[in-house]
Amino acid sequence: MTNKYSKLALGLVVALPAAFSSVSAYALEAVTLRLAHNLDPSHVVAQTLEKMAEDMKELSDGKMKLRIYPGGQMGGPRETLEMLQQGALDMTKGSASEMESFESAFSVFSMPYLFRSKEHFNQVLFGEVGREMMQLPKEKGFLPIAGYVAGERSFYAGKPIQSPEDMKGMKIRVVSTPTTNKMIELLGGSPAPISFGEVYTALQQGVIDGAENNEPSYYQTRHVEVAKHYSEDRHTSVPDYLVIATQTWDALSEEQREILMKAAEMSEKYEQVLWDKEVQNSREKAAASGATFYKVDKAPFRAALQPLYDDAKKDPKKYSWIERIEAVGK
Ligand code: GCU
Structure with a gap:
């Protein structure tokens, strides 16, 4: 020194x-x-x-x-x-x-x-x-x-969610932010702001119908035990x-x-x-614990969520970050 x-x-x-x-x-x-x-x-x-x-x-x-x-x-x-x-x-x-x-x-x-x-x-x-x-x-x-x-976050619940139609009326836990809350609403569900550590009990007790996360978090939290259907809509990378x-x-x-x-x-x-x-490991272990993974057509999700981009255009600061991100690697 x-x-x-x-x-x-x-x-x-x-x-x-x-x-x-x-x-x-x-x-x-x-x-x-x-x-x-x-x-x-x-x-x-x-x-x-x-x-x-x-x-x-x-x-x-x-x-x-x-x-x-x-x-x-x-x-x-x-x-x-x-x-x-x-x-x-x-x-x-x-x-x-x-x-x-x-x-x-x-x-x-x-x-x-x-x-x-x-x-x-x-x-x-x-x-x-x-x-x-x-x-x-x-x-x-x-x-x-x-x-x-x-990785990518997808929805999981007691039933498959293969189109926004399937989410109608469902209560879905999100890391609550204006963007994630709006995302669930646009898909026809209602967002529930529950802390990560309480999601298992909330699913088990039926306080919520589903949640969304990447595969490692889905498996390691044992959410797989109480929500066996993991639908790979892969909506966000956070x-x-x-x-x-x-x-x-x-x-x-x-x-x-x-x-x-x-x-x-x-x-x-x-x-x-x-x-x-x-x-890979989490997918295998989750499947062995009874989870089913569903391939999902992303197009209807993308279309239902377009208003988030229309809204973002009204916020020039946010939109300029989005444009910069879109331009990366092009
Ligand atoms: C993921 C992420 C955590 C986050 C959690 C959540 O597991 O890695 O940082 O806290 O999701 O959904 O709350």
């Missing part, structure tokens, strides 16, 4: 936010960052974060540690993102939908059928557009530092993000940020490999 850094470090020890759980005498050299998320430890993204903790420790010679609180112990993403803003927690995981109420640009990921392919999605998430978007919430108290692919509190970020030294960002970049690559395997 240079003199400049050690001086900065000493200054920061005093001003350090409560978010830091432990800081050694050599301040910024040793740090333990607390990370809370709402996923089961077996989830791909949860495993990725565990791996990132190992990588960060190794890259920093044991000086930089992550203490991870999985499974929603500190609340859902809304709560943990708010904790980040208040400086009460260092890091969390937030999906783009969960971040929409904090930064409206992320709403584009809830736009159905926006991405032409997995390649298109990856070019956006890991390219100029995605990286620029990640800088936006910094002034609002948190900064996404890694993006994780999360990435997850690893997010750090701006206060914590500002308090790290250049050296620590470099290590953190290196580990974050490694975690993005690791997660992509794990994800592809996990989708």
Whole structure:
């Protein structure tokens, strides 16, 4: 550490936010960052974060540690993102939908059928557009530092949903945002804003008729036990993000940020490999637990959801993100 850094470090020890759980005498050299998320430890993204903790420790010679609180112990993403803003927690995981109420640009990921392919999605998430978007919430108290692919979301319920007709009158759980709520309404259902951890019981008790998610989340949450019909309409691709509190970020030294960002970049690559395997694995295991997967004609869904794009045109800021995304790879 240079003199400049050690001086900065000493200054920061005093001003350090409560978010830091432990800081050694050599301040910024040793740090333990607390990370809370709402996923089961077996989830791909949860495993990725565990791996990132190992990588960060190794890259920093044991000086930089992550203490991870999985499974929603500190609340859902809304709560943990708010904790980040208040400086009460260092890091969390937030999906783009969960971040929409904090930064409206992320709403584009809830736009159905926006991405032409997995390649298109990856070019956006890991390219100029995605990286620029990640800088936006910094002034609002948190900064996404890694993006994780999360496949495509489809509907599942106690019956197949092969056309919007089938959804008439059904109560469907969504990560509640103006875009996702409108999506369900346009398909003839009613949206239910239930937290991820409560979806199983809500399905079991008939509080809701269905939900929507990617295959790994469908299987790992055991929703498969209470909603056996998974209809592959593949309406959205909503990435997850690893997010750090701006206060914590500002308090790290250049050296620590470099290590953190290196580990974050490694975690993005690791997660992509794990994800592809996990989708296949989850499909097989879900089928073995009694799930049926249905191929679905997307055209009637696309047509029913067109008004979301007509609405977006009225919001020039949002629409310019959509146009930029559509232009990627063309
Ligand atoms: C996915 C996503 C999570 C999100 C969850 C949900 O599993 O990876 O970040 O919380 O969906 O539907 O709430």
